[in-house]
Structure formats: structure tokens, C-alpha cells
Amino acid sequence: MYKAPERILLGHGSGGRLSHDLIKHFILPAFANPVLSELHDGARLTIDGARLAFSTDSYVVKPRFFPGGDIGKLAVCGTVNDLAMCGAEPLYLSAGFIVEEGLPAGELQQIIASMQSAALAAGVAIVTGDTKVVEKGAVDGLYINTAGIGRILPGVDIDARRVKPGQTVIVSGYLGDHAIAVMSERHGLTLPAQIVSDCAPLNKLVRELLTAVPAAVTMLRDPTRGGLATTLNEIAADAGVGIILEENAVPVRPEVQAVCEILGFDPLYLANEGKVIVIVEKEYNEQVLAIMRQNALAGSACIIGTVTEKPPGQVALKTMVGGLRLVDMLAGEQLPRIC
Amino acid sequence: MYKAPERILLGHGSGGRLSHDLIKHFILPAFANPVLSELHDGARLTIDGARLAFSTDSYVVKPRFFPGGDIGKLAVCGTVNDLAMCGAEPLYLSAGFIVEEGLPAGELQQIIASMQSAALAAGVAIVTGDTKVVEKGAVDGLYINTAGIGRILPGVDIDARRVKPGQTVIVSGYLGDHAIAVMSERHGLTLPAQIVSDCAPLNKLVRELLTAVPAAVTMLRDPTRGGLATTLNEIAADAGVGIILEENAVPVRPEVQAVCEILGFDPLYLANEGKVIVIVEKEYNEQVLAIMRQNALAGSACIIGTVTEKPPGQVALKTMVGGLRLVDMLAGEQLPRIC
Secondary structure, X not given: OOOOOOEOOHHHHOOOHHHHHHHHHHHOOOOOOOXXXXXXXXXXXXXXXEEEEEEEEEEOOOOOEEOOEEHHHHHHHHHHHHHHHOOEEEEEEEEEEEEEOOOEHHHHHHHHHHHHHHHHHHOXXXXXXXXXXXXXXXXXXXXXEEEEEEEEOOOOOOOHHHOOOOOEEEEOOOOOHHHHHHHHHHHOOOOOOOOOOOOOOOHHHHHHHHHHXXXXXXXXXXXXXXXXXXXHHHHHHHHOOEEEEEHHHOOOOHHHHHHHHHHOOOHHHOOOOOOOEEEEXXXXXXXXXXXXXXXXXXXXXXXXXXXXXXXXOOEEEEOOOOOEEEEXXXXXXXXXXXX | OOOOOOEOOHHHXXXXXXXXXXXXXXXXXXXXXXOHHHXXXXXXXXXXXXXXXXXXXXXXXXXXXXXXXXXXXXXXXXXXXXXXXOOEEEEEEEEEEEEEOOOEHHHHHHHHHHHHHHHHHHOOEEEEEEEEEEOOOOEOOEEEEEEEEEEEOOOOOOOHHHOOOOOEEEEOOOOOHHHXXXXXXXXXOOOOOOOOOOOOOOHHHHHHHHHHOOOOEEEEEOOOOOHHHHHHHHHHHHHOOEEEEXXXXXXXXXXXXXXXXXXXXXXXXXXXXXXXEEEEOHHHHHHHHHHHHOOHHHOOOEEEEEEEOOOOOOEEEEOOOOOEEEEOOOOOOOOOOOO
């Protein structure tokens, strides 16, 4: 049985087990409605015959600028990607700024320019917004919320309930770049130049895939907070299936792996902002990989695992030495050994 | 010519002149697109034939609980009202929480319950959301963003460009209750029990009006941050018309007026969260007033002014002694004399 917490902890925002339980047992019952209960990256709605996706996220990343991006680029790409994961073409975004009194206006301007440039790259328009300014100390610089509306692509039905044993788990590229880029900037680490955030809009990749083979794809998710392990756990639980990953197939750059070993991180739990997990009917494996690899954002797409009957609701890793170990959701926060 | 600020000031979030200029000269040019440029409470979009409204707002009210409401009720009613002001029936909301580590979970639960109760009252569903937890001190307790989607009512066209000289300005009731309720709670003032926030969902009132006389109404706005004066200035500027208010017709409770006199506030600039300004074709005056007064939220609806040719883009107040004085947007922040 779920025991409600007395106070909200940092781990409740980690995207892992604590977040999952808070949302499932604390927030969902209050807002109970069938659309919300799907617990996907966004809601799927039909209004006057139009099939829409609707999603929101708040962005609180620290530092606001990091190798490969900034909070503005993240705020646009993050919501664009959440809509794409619903099988939708993102169309319109809102932008809500909460600004700390005294923020240099030039910094705000730079972040806004970065949002607009990301919006152009993704082909979406920022059509409505809100700006609040709070007293010095009442917010840490700048937080941004974006919400977005997309049109669900014709013939597409992305739904965890369609995930069945025998299907294939594909990931679009190397894991952990975003988390390591942000973490290193936060702690002033000097990293190899190859490690930059993968923050990017995935909607064109998703559209190419779903237009070419709409029936092939049963599930799409971007492994952001909580990483690959947490996201696959959510899919396994929602679908009532097992997922077995091949450890030596999971793509992690040697530089990222090295940083993980120094800091004590597991790349399976690191956040990504430009990667997608695609679950496909087995007979489409080669076709899906070929389509993905033609897109610059998924040149290293590869098969990392299989959907199985057992263990139901769980994810297991077949290790390089042939063992099988259960991989749970992220439990709390991954903390670097250095702090 | 607009001179960009060096730093963002509290006044940039006041909803008055500084906010208006920041958005118009700093944010809009960056995100330039025709939908955003309408600068209404929300965007109007057409997707696959469905006429939609889309709006967002972040809620940072302090204290989080005040007479007549709390931040959760406000977050739902505020976005419901922004959609209603676009002539839309609000349908779906998103909710983004930014929570400070250590917030008592019971308080979050109470606020979520309040959101759900406001959503039920308004007839909308909260269908997607996001929860971020930030370190102690990185946010002042709890901020909430809501975004919303609504269906624009058939035959309805709410647009500042339809506001013409000769039309009538109606307000749905007493002004300033919300601002005074929040301010008094913040500063520990003891107020007459009659003063509670007017925070309420206005969508049913708007639907009744627009269903009965869709052609009568040219403009709807809720006078929140910046108050009646700022909102009317925005309408006058967008429409290129003048607006003349009758000072003795503007409804302010004697208790609110008394507090204003003590604190040095002008009720014309006080925020409301459950009032609507309706601009109507003159021949419908009585019909519109009769419809509004049947709704409990607009029992005191009354005519407060007229749209004129001159002064174009400005608002003037015909004072009780017969003079005419210009009423500008709120310049910075209204600060109580006590602090």
C-alpha cells in the first residue's frame, strides 16, 4: 500500500520510482479521468473530429546554458518531443516564463532567441504565452513552462496496450549525453569535447517513421528524466509485459561510460533529450532501422532488446557474461560522488 | 522608441505598461507569427476544421491560501477564464507543478483537491501534467502553470477589431475584491468579512451570453493583473478607439474603496479573478444586462462606459464633478503604503 509522504522530496521530481508513485497514488486519483489515466507523455483528445495530442512540461534546468543547448531550446524540444511520442505532428506551443527580479534582460533575450530558433527547426509556432516576475530569491533565475498541441498522424495508434511479447525494442542512439553535459557544466568538470547535450526535436524522425510504416510502431517514448531504465519499466508495467535488454547492445559513448564510472552513475538512468525508444513489430525491424538511420538524429539507431512474456511488468538486463539482472526504475536521485 | 531594459524588474510582471512594452517590443518580435500578434488572452487556432482557443498562465500568488480561494483554484479558474474570453468553451487543461523540496505533502494535496473541485465546477478535465521538484530555496513553495484548450462557440467572433465607437462597456460586478483579499492576507490586515476573492470560472456566464446573443458581443476580457484600467487601455489601443468611463458607474464595494483609500490604491488598477468586461453593440444593452444578471456571478452587472472615436487608443474617466481625465495603464506596481 502507498504511504503518502509528509513532505515533498527532491526524489519526487527525479522521474523515477518516487515520482511515479507520487503521480499514480497522489495526483491521478484527485484528477481522475480516463484521458489522464493513460499516463503517457501527453493526452490524446478528439475535438470536433480532430485527433489531437496535448502535453506540458516545466523546465528548471541548472545551469541555464550547457554544452549543446540552453533552457530555451530544451523547453521547445521537450514539449515537441512529448507530442511526437503520442504519434502526433506538433503544431503550436505556449510559453510561460517565471522570471526572478533582476535577471539580466540580455540573458532572457538570448533564451527567447534560442526558443524561436528551436521552434523554427521543429516547424512549430509559439502562439500564446505569459510572463510572471517574482521577487529576488523567489525563483532561481528563470523557469519556463511550455505546453503544446499536435495533430495525431493518420492511421497511427501509439499505445502501451499494443506492446506485445515478440516485439523489438530499438533506441535511436547513444544514451546519457544530455545528463553528463549538464552535470559537468553544473560542477565545473572538464569533459571531452564530444560530450554535448543531445537536445533536439524528434518530430521529423517520428513523422518519417510513422508515415512510412504506420502499423509497425506500437510505442514511442523519449527517455528523459529517469533514463532508459525508468521509461522501459513504465512501458512494461503499462503493457503487462517483460522487457529483456542486451547489455552489450545498449549504446553508450566510451567517454560517457568513463565519466559514469568516475562519478558512480549508471547510464541506464541518465536523462536524454534527443533520443527515442521505438517498439516495433519484429517483421519491421530492418525497415524501421533503415528509415531511422537515414535521419541525422538516429544514425546510430540499433536494437537493444525484446518484449517478452516474463517477467511481467519488469525489465531485465542480459549481462555481457550471460546473467540476467532486474533493472528497476530510478529509486531516488542519482547523485554524483563528487558532491 | 523602446529602450530595452538592462534587468527584468518586478514591474515587468505587473500586467501594466512595463509588461505590455516588454511583451510587445521584446518577446513578440522574437516569436513573430500572426496568431501570437493578436495579443489576446489566448490564441485562436483552426486544426482540421476545429476552431480552438489555446491559452496559458503561470500562478505565483503569495500567500497560497487567501479568503475566497487558493493558488489551485486560481490556476484552474484563470486559464478557464482566458479561454472563455476568446469566446470558447474550455474543455481540457494541463497542470505543471514546480514544487520546493520540503513542501508539506498535505498542502500540495489540499491544493490539488481545490484544482479538481474548480475543474468540476467549470466542467473541464485536467488531462496532462508535469511535476518538478527543485532544491529548497529555488522556488518560493509552489508555482503552478496551467494551459488550456477550448472550442470556440459557433458563430462567435471575439476580436478587438470589431470594437467600434457607439458600443457599450459592461462589467459583470464589483472590482478589486481579489486584489484586496490577497493583499490583506499577505500583510496580515483584518478586513471586513465581505471582502473575499472573486475567483470563479466565468465560462458558463460567457456561454449563456454568447449562445443567446452571439452577434451582440464584440469583445470579452477579464481584468486581472493591471485591473480594469489596463485592460481597457489594451482594448482601446488594439481597436484604435477611445473609451470613456463614467466614474460613478464603476462598481466598487464601499469596504474595498475604504481599504483603497487607506492603502493608497486605485481600484481601477486592482486585479480581479472572476469579473468580465463585455463590449456590446448598443442595441443589445438591456438584453445583455438581463442575461448576465440572471447568473449569480454577474448579479451586479452594469454599464460603465462607452466606446468613442476620441481619444483614439486611450481611456478617459468622466469624473463625478464632470471633468475628463485620462486613465493610463498601470505604470509599474501598485504598492501599499504600509510597506
